[in-house]
Amino acid sequence: MSSIKESKNILKWSDTVELVDNLRVDEVGLKERVASLASRSIKKDSKLQALNYIISMCDLTTLEGEDTEGKIGQMTAKAIRPDPSNDEVPSVAAVCVYPALVSKAKEMTRNSNVKVASVSSYFPSGQAPLESKILDTQFAIDQGADEIDIVINRKAFFEGDYRKMYDEIVALKEVCKSVHLKTILEVGELRTYENIKKASLISLAAGSDFIKTSTGKISNGSSREACYLMAKAVWDYKTVTGFKAGIKVAGGIRDSKDAIRYLVIVNEELGSEWLNPDYFRFGASSLVDDVLKQIKKLKTNAYQSSYYFPRG
Amino acid sequence: MNKWEYAESIESSSIVNIDKKYGIFIDGNFQSANSKKFIKTISPSTEEVLSSVTLGNEIDINSAVESAKEGLKIWSKISGTERAKYLFKLARLIQERSREFAVLETLDGGKPIKESRDFDLPQVAANFFYFAGWADKLDLSWNAKGLKPYGIIGQIIPWNFPLLMLSWKVAPALATGNVVILKPAESTPLTAILFAELCQEVGLPPGVFNLVTGDGTTGAALVKHPDISKIAFTGSTGVGKYIQKETADRDIGLTLELGGKAANIVFNDAAIDQAVEGVVNGIFFNQGHVCCAGSRLVLQEDIHDEFVTKLEKRMQSLRVGNPLDKNTDIGAINSKEQLDKITNLVNEGVKEGGSIFQTDCELPQNGFWFKPTLFTNAQPSYRISREEIFGPVLTTLTFRTPEEAIEISNNTEYGLSAGIWTEKGSKILWAADRLQAGVIWANTFNKFDPSSPFGGYKESGFGREGGRHGLLSYLKVQS
Secondary structure (H helix, E strand, C coil), X not given: CCHHHHCCCCCCHHHHHHHHCCCCCCHHHHHHHHHHHHCCCXXXXXXXXXXXXXXXXXXXXXXXXXXXXXXXXXXXXXXXXXXCCCCCCCCXXXXXXXXXXXXXXXHHHCCCCCEEEEECCCCCCCCCCHHHHHHHHHHHHHCCCCEEEEECCHHHHHCCCHHHXXXXXXXXXXXXXXXXXXXXXXXXXHCXXXXXXXXXXXXXXXXXXXXXXXXXXXXXXXXXXXXXXXXXXXXXXXXXXXXXXXXXXXXXXXXXXXXXXXXXXXXXXXXXXXXXCCCEXXXXXXXXXXXXXXXXHHHHCCCCCHHHCCCC | CCCCCCCCCECCCCCCCCCCEECEEECCEEECCCCCCEEEEECCCCCCEEEEEECCCHHHHHHHHHHHHHHHHHHCCCCHHHHHHHHHHHHHHHHHCHHHHHHHHHHHXXXXXXXXXXXXXXXXXXXXXXXXXXCCCHHHCCCCCEEEECCEEEEECCCCCXXXXXXXXXXXXXXXXXXXXXXXXXXXXXXXXXHHHHHHHCCCCCCCEEECCCCHHHHHHHHHCCCCCEEEXXXXXXXXXXXXXXXXXXXXXXXXXXXXXXXXXXXXXXXXXXXHHHHHHHHHHHXXXXXCCCCEEEEEHHHHHHHHHHHHHHHXXXXXXXXXXXXXXXXXXXXXXHHHHHHHHHHHHHHHCCEEEECCCCCCCCCCCCCCEXXXXXXXXXXXXXXXXXXXXXXXXXXXXXXXXXXXXXXXXXXXXXXXXXXXXXXXXXXXXXXXXCEEEECCCCCCCCCCCECCCHHHEECCECXXXXXXXXXXXXX
């Protein structure tokens, strides 16, 4: 594939092999470090700053069979203006929907900065031939998607066919061209820390702009340990190639406290230049409401009920 | 977008009550001493005077010994079960008042509140619980006909972990039926004073625990007193040698826990990111004021550049500053004297040809501070590779083969601890067999447990503290 050499953020397969050869992660040390980062005490102004970051980094998401254009309308309105009672609250980064709803989301967001992300490549399982995944992705892009969230081929990964997993991402990256590509690892299925780091590095080497923890469709979605390892992979990849990739955490992050702990990981492991929506995202549905409540509490000292905030 | 700064998150110090002056604790009470001299104890992060404590003299030591004799009469008559009750009570009270102790430790010593809160205090309570459990089971500890307490124990402890070292010494001594005269470090006496108040609160019989504050002269008076049956000392190797000479021609027990210059060996098959964390923890924990600190990074040459790059990046994220801030990773250097010692050795290291890296952190105006420091291009002959710096300074040495790693690691007069980093189990066992050190950690560092004996090889001392072996430091064996 000649295009590999031309695109800066894609690494040749032979170099990728070298990158993932003999990966080692020590579970005890990893957990200890992540626990220690979780003990950071984030108060006052730094908390408010964090909460606003979180809103601005959210991909407000609905990925259900029952989704309709009406539902997408509600959610996009909320994405643009999460808290109508407070102008200082920023818009979220993007809405994330299935391909069939991209055009509606695009229409709703046309006068805003909110981007439209679409899952594709036979999300969430990825159990389809590459040709189908390409069609799925091409359709979402044709509908106007600004960002594409694909899933890695876990079948290939667990069968040891890392080359196949890599080639599929490379092929989908070719379809995406300049459309932002986020690659979902599904860390809850990969289970071991070595697997998570290996899948992270292969996904980055194949041209992903972002790596993402989970589809949100399984019970053990994201974890702070996985985020930490992905940050390490992003750093290692930057050291080798100079390319600065992003991270999206999704799956089970429901409250502000947890989300702030993710921010601390990124801040201390990658640095504050990663703390913006170009490099860090939360995939979430219910998180936004909790963050809005916390912002309100910091401003007014009142902890308000959900009905004070618009439905998304 | 702006940098995300963490707002200050200060642990309130209103929980502690510090008197202007303290006497000595004998006969179960605080009393004015014979000595009218006082030492000002300051907070090393602000240089603010916290209190004045008695500079105990020879007469004060004599009074403490008389008190201890009375205490021993009572203590030797009560059963192990009864002794255990007092120790359990102390353990529980320490837990209950741990925030107060933690704040006081941080104020007086300069260590970060997150360490005094999450490490020192839980360990202190655990030590009292652990040795309380042994008090009525001593006959099961070792297979011997008789296990007899020494009697009056003189204990001299350092300033790096003031209350933790108190617990390492006082808990086993009392559990085994001895009575204690404690001399805390000159710069960090306050938590020992609060502990004495706890002894009053639990109704520990008078004279069982005695406290005389002071400096080296006070310690010397304690060491020289003829009625002391055993000295337990933790501190510098220099003072340890003095004590050993001083006690050479007397019938007196002695255990010494002294300096160290531990090797933290990182093989090329280690989990690198976690090894970086372990190396950082090994040397920067408690500002490097740790006798078992991993102060020599013994690094396989083929991963040197990658490892050092990652290490330097990680060091940059260390937050140095107000130790009462819950987000502080590195607090103040304990004293002006110690800061001067660190500064001199580091200057010497630069002169000798080491490449120095220090983090960009800003240091506070007042108080005693030292930036986290890494030396590369250091040779085993340099002073920074041989002498205990006892500060946040790491020296890197490189090796080619596992054999060479062991030679470099053992090439020191010390032998307290060592660390091994490799994902290969057989290599851990191979290296641990060959390292001359009392405590060896693999793929971790600075892990402590009351049940695990701690102590040194070579000039790092003799005797063990903690665990079943720790009981032998306070019992004479008859068989």
